[in-house]
Amino acid sequence: MMAASSSLYKHDSSRYLRAKIIITILRFLAYMKMIRNIRRDSYLPPNMVLEKIQIPSRDSHRTIEAHIYYPPGYDPSSSPPPLPVLINWHASGFILPQLGTDRAYCMRMARDAGIIVVDSDYRKGPENIFPAAVHDAVDTVRWVYSHPDRFDINSIALSGFSSGGNLALVTSAMSASSLKDVRINAVILYYPITNFTLDPASRVRQDINNRLAISLVRLIYSCYVPEMSMRKDVRASPILDDPSFFPETVVIFTCEGDNIDLEAEKLAREIDDGSRTVVLRRLKAIGHNWDKGVTKGSTYEKMRDEAYGETVEILKKLG
């Protein structure tokens, strides 16, 4: 079990301060990397539109930033018919501001599946602990659902990477709770975090390169879900949720070289009860976040194009 002292409480000011310093440095480094990655692997084709918007939050004093990607030739002024929609959440370890890091993915989905993509931000720890990020994700789905003039609300898919995959999975299972009236058709997860009750130390794997350091995983845990009791909440650990709540299509990409996503494969097996489409792809020998900033002509680029291509085909069936 994890020692309770590894939890990060705001009233424990010296721990909090130390974490804030580390996180500030990590945020800076991650931001620089994101800028480099976006330059390297995405471009906005001239006939595609990216719109930056603010989505209302349940807290009236703030909004949630989102980037909306439209398929080529989409002209909002000509009142186009509502289109199927994909809502996406980026990877962040629940601590890094990285909205925009999935630009290449979002553009590809909008362009090739002919849908609208809403790439939405969420609050991060340690300033905003669980369930702040979940609230932002739910508010985003609600906002999409309340705009049937723009979005085909019978064709809603969710996707996410790592922590964003956690949010996508959590939100996709809320048709029995916070999102009662909303039907989510599909959820697509890239190396998602699904079980916060798992001790980070148990995730040590000597057989792989590229793994996330246990100290970093601990930091993520303590910044997002500091209290042990919170970790059992299905809105933090969706793997503990009732399998019947998940959407009819669930797609999971895990990585062989990743120490924090393989339990998602257990989830895939559990929910594959014949009542839904479950696609599980374990990508060979690659680690977390492998699909960002890939080099042209590399094996990673090929793998990314294949994984994204498979996602496009699934999204095409939405509409």
Ligand SMILES: *[C@@H]1O[C@H](CO)[C@@H](O)[C@H](O)[C@H]1NC(C)=O
């Ligand atoms: C989640 O982690 C806990 C703690 O290690 C483990 O007992 C449980 O089996 C895991 N749940 C699933 C569904 O993998």
